[in-house]
Amino acid sequence: MNDHAGVNQMTSGQRGAEAARRLPSDLPPAGQRRTVRLAGLPRQVAHGREFARTALTDWRWPGEEAVEDLLLIVSELVANARLHAGGAVQLSLHASAERLRIEVSDAIRTPPALSLPHRPGLPGGHGLHIVQRLSDDWGVAVHADGKVVWAEVLTPAAEADPGA
Amino acid sequence: MNDHAGVNQMTSGQRGAEAARRLPSDLPPAGQRRTVRLAGLPRQVAHGREFARTALTDWRWPGEEAVEDLLLIVSELVANARLHAGGAVQLSLHASAERLRIEVSDAIRTPPALSLPHRPGLPGGHGLHIVQRLSDDWGVAVHADGKVVWAEVLTPAAEADPGA
Amino acid sequence: MSDEGFDAGHRVAPVPAGRLTARRERLGSTVLVVLAGELDLDSLAPADEALERALADGPARVVVDLAELGFCDSSGLNLLLRTRIAAQEAEIELRLAAAPDGQFGRLLELTGAGAVFSLHASVPDALADA
Amino acid sequence: MSDEGFDAGHRVAPVPAGRLTARRERLGSTVLVVLAGELDLDSLAPADEALERALADGPARVVVDLAELGFCDSSGLNLLLRTRIAAQEAEIELRLAAAPDGQFGRLLELTGAGAVFSLHASVPDALADA
Ligand SMILES: Nc1ncnc2c1ncn2[C@@H]1O[C@H](COP(=O)(O)OP(=O)(O)O)[C@@H](O)[C@H]1O
Ligand SMILES: Nc1ncnc2c1ncn2[C@@H]1O[C@H](COP(=O)(O)OP(=O)(O)O)[C@@H](O)[C@H]1O
Numbered sequence: 299m300n301d302h303a304g305v306n307q308m309t310s311g312q313r314g315a316e317a318a319r320r321l322p323s324d325l326p327p328a329g330q331r332r333t334v335r336l337a338g339l340p341r342q343v344a345h346g347r348e349f350a351r352t353a354l355t356d357w358r359w360p361g362e363e364a365v366e367d368l369l370l371i372v373s374e375l376v377a378n379a380r381l382h383a384g385g386a387v388q389l390s391l392h393a394s395a396e397r398l399r400i401e402v403s404d405a406i407r408t409p410p411a412l413s414l415p416h417r418p419g420l421p422g423g424h425g426l427h428i429v430q431r432l433s434d435d436w437g438v439a440v441h442a443d444g445k446v447v448w449a450e451v452l453t454p455a456a457e458a459d460p461g462a
Numbered sequence: 463m464n465d466h467a468g469v470n471q472m473t474s475g476q477r478g479a480e481a482a483r484r485l486p487s488d489l490p491p492a493g494q495r496r497t498v499r500l501a502g503l504p505r506q507v508a509h510g511r512e513f514a515r516t517a518l519t520d521w522r523w524p525g526e527e528a529v530e531d532l533l534l535i536v537s538e539l540v541a542n543a544r545l546h547a548g549g550a551v552q553l554s555l556h557a558s559a560e561r562l563r564i565e566v567s568d569a570i571r572t573p574p575a576l577s578l579p580h581r582p583g584l585p586g587g588h589g590l591h592i593v594q595r596l597s598d599d600w601g602v603a604v605h606a607d608g609k610v611v612w613a614e615v616l617t618p619a620a621e622a623d624p625g626a
Numbered sequence: 627m628s629d630e631g632f633d634a635g636h637r638v639a640p641v642p643a644g645r646l647t648a649r650r651e652r653l654g655s656t657v658l659v660v661l662a663g664e665l666d667l668d669s670l671a672p673a674d675e676a677l678e679r680a681l682a683d684g685p686a687r688v689v690v691d692l693a694e695l696g697f698c699d700s701s702g703l704n705l706l707l708r709t710r711i712a713a714q715e716a717e718i719e720l721r722l723a724a725a726p727d728g729q730f731g732r733l734l735e736l737t738g739a740g741a742v743f744s745l746h747a748s749v750p751d752a753l754a755d756a
Numbered sequence: 757m758s759d760e761g762f763d764a765g766h767r768v769a770p771v772p773a774g775r776l777t778a779r780r781e782r783l784g785s786t787v788l789v790v791l792a793g794e795l796d797l798d799s800l801a802p803a804d805e806a807l808e809r810a811l812a813d814g815p816a817r818v819v820v821d822l823a824e825l826g827f828c829d830s831s832g833l834n835l836l837l838r839t840r841i842a843a844q845e846a847e848i849e850l851r852l853a854a855a856p857d858g859q860f861g862r863l864l865e866l867t868g869a870g871a872v873f874s875l876h877a878s879v880p881d882a883l884a885d886a
Contacts, residue, residue: 344644508774
């Protein structure tokens with residue numbers, strides 16, 4: 299009845315630690331990159347998530363919960379482009395031995411704005427807080443034709459050895 | 463009585479064109495980089511501007527008005543860090559044959575938010591609009607310890623030949 | 627109602643990725659809403675409709691079963707937070723049934739929204755009084 | 757008052773980079789405020805004080821001379837926009853004297869704030885009626 303029935307109840311810290319104990323990723327250090335055009339597609343959010351799920355599976359991204367967190371970031375960024383910027387144009391994933399970088403582009407130059415104060419019990423303003431909590435770095439680059447909102451998450455290996 | 467008395471009245475477009483007619487920059491393509499720590503300094507805004515003025519002079523950045531515009535960007539970014547993020551930590555300038563990148567870091571993770579709608583006649587909300595108008599790209603990167611707000615301006619040469 | 631009997635009742639065919647199905651069921655003074663699949667901006671509509679109708683039925687309690695919800699993002703959370711406010715206004719008790727170690731539990735933890743929901747590990751727990 | 761006489765009166769020693777000096781002068785029913793140097797967040801105080809006092813004097817008109825202002829950013833612009841609102845409330849006419857092709861003119865153009873100011877190329881122009 300519960301997909302997660304076999305997993306012991308863990309706190310957030312334990313989830314991270316669990317992911318770190320798995321096999322390290324066997325990505326080439328030079329990195330992998332995949333891009334999908336989302337402009338005009340229906341169900342962009344699910345589409346982006348499916349695309350990311352496939353890439354992360356192909357790249358053997360370590361940690362079931364870590365992958366779930368990454369898919370949540372993808373979902374939030376694509377949903378924001380849909381809601382606030384006329385739709386996502388493109389989703390890119392760049393993987394290296396150190397980190398995964400998620401980039402969602404749209405055609406509106408207005409950068410996202412973290413809703414402050416964050417009010418946990420009220421609807422609205424959770425998306426970027428989730429991105430902020432789950433990512434090691436995130437940001438926006440505003441171009442002449444729009445912008446890219448991006449988030450980076452360190453691999454468990456890079457987190458364990460930040461100086462590497 | 464007027465510093466600009468010798469300059470003919472020009473529109474914005476003419477100012478850009480004028481800058482482009484000057485000698486191309488003789489920067490090495492590998493680029494130049496200068497960084498100053500602003501944390502704890504008094505008069506951070508003027509300090510940042512002076513630092514940038516010196517660097518741009520040393521690098522022979524072309525165009526008097528172009529340099530004025532760059533100093534305005536520096537001023538706005540440092541002032542924002544002072545006003546909204548407990549002060550600027552560091553100012554970095556990276557120059558290449560293509561562009562100047564201005565980076566101002568602070569210790570607060572909240573990204574800047576373009577005030578919308580922009581109301582030209584009222585106080586407040588002009589800083590980032592100026593940065594958006596004067597830069598080719600701008601953005602923010604949020605890290606564990608704070609953030610970097612950056613702006614990039616193409617050199618006249620790169621602007622004339624965007625494909626290069 | 628036995629645990630098994632209930633389980634058998636709401637097991638559904640697997641929902642395709644990115645799709646959501648919503649089912650309502652009246653159980654005495656409670657309306658059970660079962661959300662299965664993936665809840666995001668693009669799949670809000672069926673969940674929204676089922677929750678709205680559940681409240682419109684005027685039950686004493688609405689239980690939302692999230693055990694088969696494979697994924698939920700902040701769009702889905704916002705829907706549940708709006709439902710919580712609407713339920714409160716209608717004086718209907720709202721309970722969520724979700725395993726705390728699942729992806730929805732993670733979402734509540736990340737957003738802090740867990741604090742405002744009446745959360746139960748399973749539907750039988752949520753159907754029990756107090 | 758002749759152009760030369762006025763000029764001679766408000767020429768000042770060069771202001772160090774990043775510093776601002778502010779001077780007030782009563783000219784009949786007008787108060788002239790001369791801002792010289794660089795106006796930014798860190799150098800607002802003397803300009804703010806001079807403008808506030810100029811309005812408090814209750815003249816018919818305040819002219820702000822920006823000819824010697826080498827630099828102004830949005831912090832300085834905000835001060836002038838606040839002054840404009842305060843002058844309007846006090847029914848005092850506010851005029852700015854600045855060369856349109858200078859850095860301040862550029863700032864007005866970039867922000868669109870030029871639209872709300874009464875702008876004059878020079879102090880003599882600003883002192884002339886209508
Ligand atoms: N891609 C985007 N383009 C423009 N604005 C955005 C974008 N993403 C987010 N925003 C702005 O940032 C705000 C906060 O976003 P978020 O935290 O995801 O909450 P929500 O989407 O629920 O409002 C949004 O309300 C919106 O104003
Ligand atoms: N470095 C920063 N850190 C946090 N917030 C910032 C920063 N810079 C700007 N902001 C936010 O962005 C808003 C808009 O900035 P800006 O356009 O410069 O106008 P102003 O500073 O006059 O409010 C600010 O009001 C502030 O909320």
